[in-house]
Amino acid sequence: MDSILELSGLSKVYPGGLKALDDVDLTIRKGEIFALLGPNGAGKTTLIGAVCGLVRPTSGTIRAFGHDMAGDWRKARSRIGLVPQELSTDMFEPVHRAVSYSRGLFGLAPDRERIEEILRSLSLWDKRDERIMALSGGMKRRVLIAKALAHEPDLLFLDEPTAGVDVELRKGMWAIIDEMRERGVTIILTTHYIEEAEMMADRVGIINRGKLLMVDEKEAMMKRLGRTEAHITLAKPLVGLPPEIGRFPVELEQGGTSLCYRGGDGTGLGKSEVADLTKALIAAGIDYTGIDTRESSLEEIFVSLLGEGEGAA
Ligand SMILES: Nc1ncnc2c1ncn2[C@@H]1O[C@H](COP(=O)(O)OP(=O)(O)OP(=O)(O)O)[C@@H](O)[C@H]1O
């Protein structure tokens, strides 16, 4: 697949010596949704700022749409949209004007219909004449999104687009992101809601202390790092593990009334092993009354990965 953005050896040391980005290599493919995950202070906003020309990298290169951002940034910049994490917009402006202006700023002809469509899709049409300062926090965030959409970017950064936004609105936001994907927009988002990345992203990158620890297809990452846990409720308690199931990664729990399986690490085969386990139980004459199986979520993978990082540091 074509790449749209290439970061190579990207580092940022802020005055004072803090290394916010540490030798980051990353290629973003055209049309994908890429989720950048990491704890507070990991370097996500710095990375986005570097691509958008708001943060000057200490070393490394950024190429967007084939242009080197150090020299040629103007050509690429007009194709990049940013919904910043911090609310900083023309607070005294009415919504409609701020959004239209954003379009003009990037050299596009006015398009009333397109602006109306954007405002309606973000439920901002009724608020179009209100001053931004008079809106609630969640609505201000929607205005930022409307502004970013108004200039029809090919590459869109969403820095915590759903932080502080209620559930309804968050769902609306996901629908908008989906729609943009359909239009072929490449999207890089950061989020603290890992379920959001789990739902939306094609690929996931995990960053901590300025280092990109891992980049992978979401499915592959979950398969590689995920595990399966199954709790099997037994019809009669067991005092010990019967030899017939000795080969499975199981333990007795709850006073022998339940069997706990934990396995499938890195293979994605946990579920089929649980199926084999239940067959072995039946063959051994051990009855059970229920099975509760779950796969680990991206969140658990993320937490354990960062935990390992802490240990190594
Ligand atoms: N202008 C600045 N000057 C000095 N240090 C900065 C500056 N901006 C950010 N930092 C530091 O760089 C590190 C990375 O910050 P950054 O904002 O990129 O993190 P983040 O991953 O976006 O975090 P969050 O999830 O809280 O938004 C932090 O330690 C932060 O304090």
Ligand SMILES: [Mg+2]
């Ligand atoms: Mg940030």
